Amino acid sequence: MSHHRPLTHWHAANGTPLHMRHVRPDDTERLRLALGRLSPEARRQRFLAPINTISDAFVRDLTETPRERQCTLLVLRQExxxxxxxxGGRFVIGDTPETADTCEFALTIGDAWQGQGIGRRLLRALIDEAEARGLRRMLGHVLLDNRAMLALARQQHFSIEASPDDAQTRLAILDLPRRKTRRRRGVLGRLAGMFGKR
Ligand SMILES: CC(C)(COP(=O)(O)OP(=O)(O)OC[C@H]1O[C@@H](n2cnc3c(N)ncnc32)[C@H](O)[C@@H]1OP(=O)(O)O)[C@@H](O)C(=O)NCCC(=O)NCCS
Structure with missing residues (x-):
């Protein structure tokens, strides 16, 4: 993936043009502002506990952690x-020999932008990037009452398991690379294939 060009463009449900790109060092201030606008509930779901403020250290970590250790993708609009x-969505790669092929993901969709397929796009892009880097496992900690995230993870073929350290969270786990499921084609599809069209 190029780290400078937008990875993809599309329109939100209300018509707003959106694009996705990798985080840059100059994103710190715009991320601090955007994270500061998150509702208490979105913060609780993202950080697995009620938190009042998102620290500057957390924001700097998003923009300053070397790319070899993480992938942070942003979805932005223009004004x-x-x-x-x-x-935004992110994975961080484990830093011990046992976890070096595993990454941990988290997603944060602004409150007004939830339920429009943005989380799904981000998660798929993160999975693609993890696969491209040869990682073997992706996992995420999800609060038990986070129906949206649990449904999204299941939809993307994660298995949902009990968390060894916390009864209030679940672990969403995906082994990589994903198995390619062959698309079943009906008679018309096969005929189209014979003529070189799909
Ligand atoms: C959870 C979250 C990431 C989902 O992202 P999103 O952009 O709102 O979700 P999408 O619109 O991409 O929906 C994808 C799938 O998730 C599920 N989903 C989304 N919202 C849902 C809801 N309110 N209830 C149940 N399932 C829901 C559905 O399966 C949906 O697929 P469908 O559209 O085919 O039905 C987002 O709501 C969010 O950031 N919440 C706050 C922070 C958080 O929970 N982070 C996760 C910590 S890892």
């Missing part, structure tokens, strides 16, 4: 030539 983050 008066300025990029405004509406969502």
């Amino acid at each position: 008066n030539g300025e990029e405004i983050p509406v969502a």
Whole structure:
């Protein structure tokens, strides 16, 4: 993946043009502002506990952690030539020999932008990137009452398991690379295939 060009563009349900790109060092301030606008509930679901403020250290970690250790993707909109983050997703690679092929993901979709397929796009992009890097496992900690995230993870073929350290959270686990499921084609599909069209 190029780290400078947007990875993809699309339109939100309300027509707003959105794009996805890798985080950059100059994103710190726009991320601090965007994270500061998250509702208490979105913060609780993201950080697995009620938290009042998101620390500057956390924001710096998003922009300053070397790419070899993590992947942070942002979804942004434009307003008066300025990029405004509406969502972000991240994985961080384990830092011990036992966890070096495993990454841990988290997603944060701005409250007004939830339920529009942005989380699914981000999670798929993170899985693609983890696969491309040759990682073997992706996992995420999800609160037991986070129906949206549990449903999204299941939809993307994660298995949901009990967490060894916390009865209030679940572990979403995906082994990589994903097995390719062959698309079943009916008679028309096979005929189209014979003529080189799909
Ligand atoms: C959980 C979260 C990441 C989901 O992202 P999203 O952009 O709102 O979800 P999407 O629109 O991409 O939905 C994808 C799937 O998730 C599930 N889903 C989304 N919202 C849901 C809801 N309110 N209830 C149940 N399932 C829901 C559905 O299966 C949906 O698929 P469908 O559209 O085919 O039905 C997002 O709501 C969020 O950031 N919440 C706050 C922070 C958080 O919970 N982070 C996760 C910690 S890892």
